[in-house]
Each structure stands twice: as structure tokens, then as C-alpha cells.
Amino acid sequence: MKKKLILIFSSLFIILSMLMVSCQPAAEPVEEPAVEEVVDEPVVEEPVVEEPVVEEPVVEEPAVPPTTINILFETVADTDFVLEYVAEFEAATGHKVNTEIVSYLNMKEKLTPDLASPEGAGAYDVIVIDKQWVGEFVSADWLWPLDDFIARDNFDYSVYIPAMVDLVGKVNDVTYMLPFYNYSSGLLYRTDVFEDDDFKAAYKEEFGKDLVVPTTIPEYVEVAKNLTKDYDGDGEIDLYGAIGQYSRNPVQFEYAITLFGLGGWYYDENWNAAVNSDIGVQAAEYLLDLYHNAMPEAATGYGFSEQREFMAQGKAAMMLTYSWMKATLDDPEVSNVAGMVDFAVSPGGHGAQGGWGWAIPKSAPNPEAAWQFLAWVESPDIATRRGLLGGAPVRYDVFEDPEVLAKFPQNEVMKLVIEGAKPIPIIASSAQVPDKVGLYVSEMLAGEKTPQEAMDALADVLNEIVIGDPLTGR
Amino acid sequence: MKKKRIQLKHWLVLPAIIIMLSVMIFPLLFSLRTSFYYYIISKPTYRPFIWFANYLNMLKDGQVLNSIVVTLKIAIRAVIIEFIVGFIIAHFLSKIPRYQNFLLSVLIMPMMLSSIAVGMMWRLLLNPDLGIVNYLLTQIGIKAYPWLALPKTALPTIVFVEVWRSTPFVALMLYSGIISLPVEPFESATIDGANAWQKFYYLTLPLLQPIILVLVTIRAINLIKLYDLIFIMTHGGPGDTTETISHYIWRVGFTDLDLGKASAGSWIIVIFISILTTFLFNRLFKIGSKTQKTKG
Numbered sequence: 001m002k003k004k005l006i007l008i009f010s011s012l013f014i015i016l017s018m019l020m021v022s023c024q025p026a027a028e029p030v031e032e033p034a035v036e037e038v039v040d041e042p043v044v045e046e047p048v049v050e051e052p053v054v055e056e057p058v059v060e061e062p063a064v065p066p067t068t069i070n071i072l073f074e075t076v077a078d079t080d081f082v083l084e085y086v087a088e089f090e091a092a093t094g095h096k097v098n099t100e101i102v103s104y105l106n107m108k109e110k111l112t113p114d115l116a117s118p119e120g121a122g123a124y125d126v127i128v129i130d131k132q133w134v135g136e137f138v139s140a141d142w143l144w145p146l147d148d149f150i151a152r153d154n155f156d157y158s159v160y161i162p163a164m165v166d167l168v169g170k171v172n173d174v175t176y177m178l179p180f181y182n183y184s185s186g187l188l189y190r191t192d193v194f195e196d197d198d199f200k201a202a203y204k205e206e207f208g209k210d211l212v213v214p215t216t217i218p219e220y221v222e223v224a225k226n227l228t229k230d231y232d233g234d235g236e237i238d239l240y241g242a243i244g245q246y247s248r249n250p251v252q253f254e255y256a257i258t259l260f261g262l263g264g265w266y267y268d269e270n271w272n273a274a275v276n277s278d279i280g281v282q283a284a285e286y287l288l289d290l291y292h293n294a295m296p297e298a299a300t301g302y303g304f305s306e307q308r309e310f311m312a313q314g315k316a317a318m319m320l321t322y323s324w325m326k327a328t329l330d331d332p333e334v335s336n337v338a339g340m341v342d343f344a345v346s347p348g349g350h351g352a353q354g355g356w357g358w359a360i361p362k363s364a365p366n367p368e369a370a371w372q373f374l375a376w377v378e379s380p381d382i383a384t385r386r387g388l389l390g391g392a393p394v395r396y397d398v399f400e401d402p403e404v405l406a407k408f409p410q411n412e413v414m415k416l417v418i419e420g421a422k423p424i425p426i427i428a429s430s431a432q433v434p435d436k437v438g439l440y441v442s443e444m445l446a447g448e449k450t451p452q453e454a455m456d457a458l459a460d461v462l463n464e465i466v467i468g469d470p471l472t473g474r
Numbered sequence: 475m476k477k478k479r480i481q482l483k484h485w486l487v488l489p490a491i492i493i494m495l496s497v498m499i500f501p502l503l504f505s506l507r508t509s510f511y512y513y514i515i516s517k518p519t520y521r522p523f524i525w526f527a528n529y530l531n532m533l534k535d536g537q538v539l540n541s542i543v544v545t546l547k548i549a550i551r552a553v554i555i556e557f558i559v560g561f562i563i564a565h566f567l568s569k570i571p572r573y574q575n576f577l578l579s580v581l582i583m584p585m586m587l588s589s590i591a592v593g594m595m596w597r598l599l600l601n602p603d604l605g606i607v608n609y610l611l612t613q614i615g616i617k618a619y620p621w622l623a624l625p626k627t628a629l630p631t632i633v634f635v636e637v638w639r640s641t642p643f644v645a646l647m648l649y650s651g652i653i654s655l656p657v658e659p660f661e662s663a664t665i666d667g668a669n670a671w672q673k674f675y676y677l678t679l680p681l682l683q684p685i686i687l688v689l690v691t692i693r694a695i696n697l698i699k700l701y702d703l704i705f706i707m708t709h710g711g712p713g714d715t716t717e718t719i720s721h722y723i724w725r726v727g728f729t730d731l732d733l734g735k736a737s738a739g740s741w742i743i744v745i746f747i748s749i750l751t752t753f754l755f756n757r758l759f760k761i762g763s764k765t766q767k768t769k770g
Contacts, residue, residue, distance in 0.1 A: 108728070109728075112515060116515070116518065136516045136731065137516075139516050139517070140515070140516040140517070140518060141518075247623070247708070247709065247711055247712070248708070248709045248710055248711025248712060248713070249709050249711075296602070296620070297620050297623065297624065298602035298603070298620030298623045299623070300620070300623040300624065300711070300712045301602070301620050301621075301622045301623025301624075301708075301712075302623070306601065306603070309603060309604060310603055313603065315603075428516050428517070429516075429730070429731070431729055431731075432729055432730055435725065435729045435730075438711075439710075439713075439714065442711045442712055442713050442714075443713035443714060444713075445712060445713070446624075446625045446711070446712040446713035446715060447625065448625075448713045448714075448715075
């Protein structure tokens with residue numbers, strides 16, 4: 001009998017240990033602070049759907065005992081630039097920084113259950129948030145407002161470019177994030193095409209116009225179509241005027257830039273969908289025109305990696321793309337057009353705003369230590385040093401720093417790109433907007449709907465999305 | 475009367491049963507409960523009970539109908555092709571005198587790859603600019619083709635990749651069935667002058683019927699759940715030409731954040747699969763009881 005009991009208990013023990021091991025979170029285990037957390041506990045209130053409740057965490061006592069700060073990052077270059085200096089923060093504060101770095105595809109799945117944890121019971125102290133999650137996270141009351149931290153520590157928030165603040169900073173005048181880095185869009189073009197005298201002369205002779213980098217959407221479409229041709233007469237097109245990422249999800253990005261460049265936006269000032277307005281339909285028609293007359297048929301299967309490859313092979317003259325793309329095309333080991341591309345403001349002056357922000361979730365075990373980290377990582381010194389490594393700035397002081405500007409002269413253009421770019425709607429269902437736009441524009445490109453039909457259907461869905469949304473008031 | 479004691483071996487499996495029940499039954503019950511609520515992840519304080527509204531919304535949704543049609547197109551085509559090719563491979567393997575083990579090892583390689591790897595690999599192979607498939611085609615004078623980018627070829631390409639991935643499994647099962655068939659009926663048929671086709675149609679097929687039914691069930695369930703390849707290769711596009719029901723449910727759950735509606739959609743699939751498997755297994759049991767009677 002004794003043997004049986006031992007057997008039963010040992011098998012139970014083994015199974016339970018295995019279960020506990022497999023249930024460990026992917027992040028490093030969160031160490032509790034040695035001393036109980038600072039003064040008052042953050043006020044716990046039931047979150048209200050209609051109006052995100054603005055609660056403030058501890059703000060009076062800045063002394064924080066050394067603890068472990070867990071941060072969830074995305075696998076991007078700007079993360080590496082931060083990690084370069086983290087040891088300095090650890091040495092100065094005594095905190096230990098644990099980082100978990102995951103790909104974009106896995107981020108949302110990791111974040112959502114953690115953010116839904118009770119206050120202080122999550123795994124992450126600091127998170128980085130993509131633009132399209134902002135509305136959702138704020139509406140769900142998952143983020144600590146940072147205004148009191150900012151006021152208490154005299155943190156200079158005025159250095160941030162207002163367009164970035166609107167995207168990944170404030171929502172309805174409450175500061176939930178510090179902008180981290182940008183990936184706003186612009187026009188990437190081939191200098192060996194647009195600045196080659198022979199090419200320009202031949203273009204002028206054929207079309208009776210100067211070949212110049214387009215500054216409006218109609219010009220962009222016209223130049224792209226004109227450049228697309230079989231130059232050596234072998235029956236194959238040698239150069240396409242443009243290359244886009246026209247597969248189902250990424251095509252929403254192309255539509256957004258075209259729509260913004262024409263002066264439109266997804267909604268009017270009363271949150272009525274505006275994609276089926278004249279401008280909205282015209283944007284869709286331009287996409288269709290570009291696809292049929294200035295791009296390869298395969299573009300409807302392209303995401304940004306295929307688009308980049310196509311450009312790197314020297315097969316296209318222009319592309320609307322993210323700001324970081326130029327650096328990857330300037331690498332001679334993977335690109336035939338290294339040193340032959342340049343970045344300009346999107347045609348029409350308004351690209352799609354892209355960016356990430358730093359935030360402290362309400363589920364953070366150590367919000368005060370988390371703020372210490374944010375204040376350090378966004379201090380002028382660290383922000384400038386990140387900029388010197390090649391980080392994508394979001395602040396005027398970094399953009400205007402002489403050393404940064406000397407090393408990265410293209411930042412002059414990037415500042416204009418960010419200032420002019422338009423944001424995604426910051427609503428609880430932000431993520432649905434690109435998804436739905438991608439679906440209906442893709443249906444139009446596949447020939448299932450006309451531009452007008454596609455935009456009418458899209459407008460219906462976009463109107464449904466904002467009804468009852470706490471951030472739109474509809 | 476002596477009280478019956480529970481044997482040690484039963485105690486030992488108890489923890490496993492408890493764990494299985496908790497990890498299988500709990501999510502099922504939770505999703506069933508969720509399907510009756512207005513359950514948007516980002517609205518944690520507003521979760522009213524709405525009876526069958528999520529189910530009705532799912533059934534009324536035009537995109538659901540399209541995704542069901544796409545799923546059935548993929549499932550029917552893939553199952554038919556997998557069985558034809560699988561039968562040919564299994565028959566060939568059963569006839570060759572040696573090297574079966576080596577050929578089987580080669581054959582099951584696609585089965586060892588994860589869905590993500592298969593999707594990424596074929597997406598690269600079929601890339602119009604960098605893919606080896608189009609490169610080889612251009613070497614024999616055929617123009618490179620954007621297989622996944624156009625509506626008319628995207629769905630057949632998905633079917634092709636699914637067939638490539640799953641035919642080895644079908645062939646393996648059929649091969650194991652063929653080599654375990656009794657030889658006497660085939661010898662009698664040969665003596666009676668039956669040709670190869672007659673032996674296949676009147677003997678092999680009926681004798682393999684139980685295996686075929688099990689295989690059809692497994693493959694039908696897998697194909698109705700098809701999500702991974704779609705996510706990696708097309709994301710449902712171009713347009714909605716490759717959007718399967720599982721991919722659509724994923725979108726509802728993780729893009730629209732509507733877990734209530736997504737759960738209702740999942741339960742509709744569960745009900746559909748249950749009906750299908752009940753029908754197929756009923757048929758299987760009938761065959762089983764008929765065989766028993768014949769033996770008796």
C-alpha cells in the first residue's frame with residue numbers, strides 16, 4: 001500500500017511539475033521589488049466603456065528600490081539602438097532590465113492577454129505600441145496616463161513633433177505614450193533614372209515634359225505609366241514606373257497614401273466614412289490604373305519584402321514606402337540600386353503616418369520604475385545617441401541636432417515627411433480599418449468590384465465600425 | 475459485500491485524465507459560453523448575454539458564405555486529387571520488390587514540415603521574380619506567372635500545395651491498407667480471369683473502404699480547419715478568393731476582436747464537422763457489422 005501511495009504521489013508530482021514548467025510565461029520571471037511599492041496604490045476604479053477613465057498611478061514619491069523591469073519589444077533596428085545603452089540605465093538606477101523581443105506578428109497575441117490581467121498582475125512593465133493598437137488599448141483602459149509623471153518630473157514633452165503626438169502620444173488630450181520611433185511613408189525613387197541627363201532628354205522628347213520627381217498623385221501616376229516600357233525592344237518590359245505592395249492586407253497602405261495625397265481621409269469631421277466620396281473613389285481608380293499600366297501583374301501578390309526585392313533588382317523606378325526602406329536598398333550586398341535611391345515627401349505632401357510609442361500598462365507590476373526607464377530612454381542625451389546610431393527620430397531636438405544631421409542629412413526630408421503625414425483613425429477598432437480597406441481594395445484589384453462598388457461597400461463597413469466607439473462619440 | 479477497490483493502474487491514469495479534461499473541456503465550454511455573449515476583447519465591462527445573435531450574425535454575413543464556398547472548393551478538390559495520387563503511389567509501392575523503406579522515408583518528408591515552413595517555402599518557390607518554379611518555366615520557354623497574385627490561379631495553387639503536403643499521409647495509409655489485404659480473393663479473381671481494373675474496382679476498393687472512410691474523415695476535418703497555409707501564402711486574397719472559413723473566423727476574433735462572433739463561427743464548424751463525421755462513421759460501422767455477419 002505504501003509503495004502504491006509513493007507511486008501515485010511521485011507520478012502526480014512529475015505531471016504537476018511538467019505542467020508548471022510549461023505554463024511559465026515566455027518572459028523572464030518578474031521579480032518582486034525588495035521593498036513594498038511606493039506610497040499610495042493606484043486608484044482602482046471599474047473601467048467605463050463610454051469614457052476611458054483617467055486614473056493616475058503613484059506620482060508623489062519618486063524613490064524606487066531596485067527592481068526588475070520587463071519590457072516587450074519588437075524585432076526592429078530601433079530596439080537594438082535602445083539595448084546598446086540599457087546597461088547605463090541599470091548601472092545608474094540599480095534596476096535590472098529584462099527584454100523580450102518578438103516579431104510583429106506575435107506581439108499582439110502576447111500583449112492582449114497580458115494587458116487584460118488585473119492591475120499590477122501582468123508580466124510587462126513597459127510596452128511598445130504600434131499606431132493601430134493605440135485606440136483599442138486606450139478604450140479598454142489598459143494604459144496608465146502619463147501626464148502626472150510628466151508634470152512631476154518636468155519631462156519636456158514639447159520636443160515631440162505634433163503629428164507623432166497625435167498618433168502615438170495623446171488621445172483626447174490625455175498623454176498615454178511617449179513617441180518612440182517613426183516609420184512614416186514617403187516616395188522612394190531612383191536617382192539614376194530621375195537625374196540621368198540622357199534619360200531625361202529621351203523622356204522629354206517622347207512626352208514633351210520634363211522628367212521630375214512627382215509631387216502630386218496625378219503626376220505620380222502619369223510619370224509611373226510613362227516610365228513603364230520595353231526599352232531594349234525585346235518584347236519584355238525592362239523598367240516599371242512603380243512597384244506597390246498590392247496583396248490583400250498591405251494594399252491598404254497604398255490606398256491610404258493615395259487617398260491622403262489627394263487630400264482625403266477615411267472619415268469626415270463627424271466620423272462619417274468618406275472613402276466613397278469623389279476623392280476616395282478617385283484614389284481607388286488611381287490604384288487600379290497603376291496596377292494595370294505601371295506595375296507587374298504579380299504586384300497583387302506583393303508585400304513589402306517582395307516590393308523591396310523588385311526595387312533592389314532595379315526593375316522599378318519608384319515606390320511608396322516606409323522611411324526605413326532606403327537603408328535596406330542602399331546595401332550593395334543585397335541591392336543592385338545601392339547608392340541610387342533617394343527618399344522624398346509623398347506625392348501630395350501627405351503620406352501615411354507610422355510610429356510606435358512607449359507606454360506603461362495598468363497591468364505593470366512596477367509602474368514607477370517603468371516611468372524611470374521611459375524618462376531615461378527618452379531623455380535628450382539617449383534620444384540623440386539613438387539618433388546617431390540610425391534610429392528613426394520623432395523629436396525636433398534630435399532632428400535638429402547638428403551631429404545627427406551631419407551623419408544623416410536625409411533627416412531633413414524625414415522631418416517634413418512626418419510633419420505632413422496623416423494618421424490612422426485612433427478609435428477602439430483602429431485595427432479593423434486597414435483590414436477592411438485591404439479587403440475591399442483587393443476585391444477591386446481582383447476585378448470582383450468596380451472602384452465605386454468597392455468604396456461604397458467599404459464606407460458601409462467603416463460607418464459600422466465607429467458606431468458606439470468610445471473615442472468617436474457616435 | 476466487499477467494497478470494490480479502485481486498482482492502482484486506474485489511479486495512475488487519473489492525473490492525465492484530469493489534465494486532459496481541464497485543457498480540452500474548459501476551452502470548449504468557455505468558447506460555447508462566449509458565443510452567447512457580446513464579447514469584444516477591448517470592451518471588458520460591456521458583455522451582455524445576447525442568446526443566438528452571434529450565430530445569426532455569422533449566418534447572415536455574406537463573407538461567411540463566400541468563405542464556406544472557398545473552403546468546400548479547396549476541400550473537395552484536394553481530397554479527390556490526394557486520393558487519386560495517393561492510390562497510385564500506394565499501388566506502386568505495394569508492387570515494387572524492394573526499396574519501399576527508402577521511398578517511404580522520402581515520401582513522408584513533406585509531412586515532417588510545419589505548416590509555416592511549407593507555406594513560406596512554397597511562397598518563395600512560387601515568387602514571380604525570385605522563385606525557382608518560374609525560373610525553370612522560363613528556361614523551357616514558358617513565361618513566369620504570378621501564381622498566388624491572380625484570382626484564377628491563387629485557389630488552385632493553394633490546393634496544389636495542400637495536395638503536396640498531405641498526399642504522403644494518404645498514400646502511407648492506403649499503402650498500409652493494401653499490404654494487409656488478404657491474398658486469397660485476388661488469387662481467386664486471377665483464376666476467374668479478372669483483369670487489373672476489375673480486381674481494383676471489385677476487390678481492392680471495397681476491402682479498403684474502412685480505411686478510405688477514416689481517411690476521408692481526417693482529411694475533411696483538416697481541410698475544413700485550413701488556416702495556416704492561407705495565412706502565410708495569401709492572407710485570403712486576392713480579394714476574398716482564398717479566404718477559408720477558419721481564416722475568416724481568425725479575422726473576426728483577432729482583427730475585429732469579436733470573440734463572441736468568432737466563437738459562434740467556431741461552434742458552427744464544430745457542429746458541421748460532427749454531422750459529417752457521424753455520417754461517415756455510421757457508414758463505417760455498417761461496413762463493420764456487414765463484415766462480421768459475412769464472417770459469421
